Amino acid sequence: TLIKRRANNHTVSEGRLYKRGMSIPLLKCLVGRDAIAILQEVHDEIAGQHLGGRTLTKKFIRAGYYWPSMG
Numbered sequence: 001t002l003i004k005r006r007a008n009n010h011t012v013s014e015g016r017l018y019k020r021g022m023s024i025p026l027l028k029c030l031v032g033r034d035a036i037a038i039l040q041e042v043h044d045e046i047a048g049q050h051l052g053g054r055t056l057t058k059k060f061i062r063a064g065y066y067w068p069s070m071g
Contacts, residue, residue, distance in 0.1 A: 019066050027066040038065055 010029075011018050017029040030038055042063055043056070057070060 021061065021066075024061065024064055027061065027064055030065050030067045035067060038063075 009020050011020065011026070013026075017031075018026040019029060021027045039060075042060055042065075060066065060070070
């Protein structure tokens with residue numbers, strides 16, 4: 001089923017949820033206050049470039065992060 005397939009792409013290590021990436025081994029799941037802090041930090045570093053949503057998303061992935069609603 002769909003849930004089993006999606007579960008195979010995730011793992012839990014030391015109480016943190018990670019998604020297995022293609023080019024990056026593990027992507028840390030961002031939730032709650034941690035998510036807001038990391039999103040703000042990465043955005044502030046590159047905000048002067050006025051990047052589009054897809055490019056900004058790729059920057060987060062390269063930084064080793066993801067969130068469930070990420071495209």
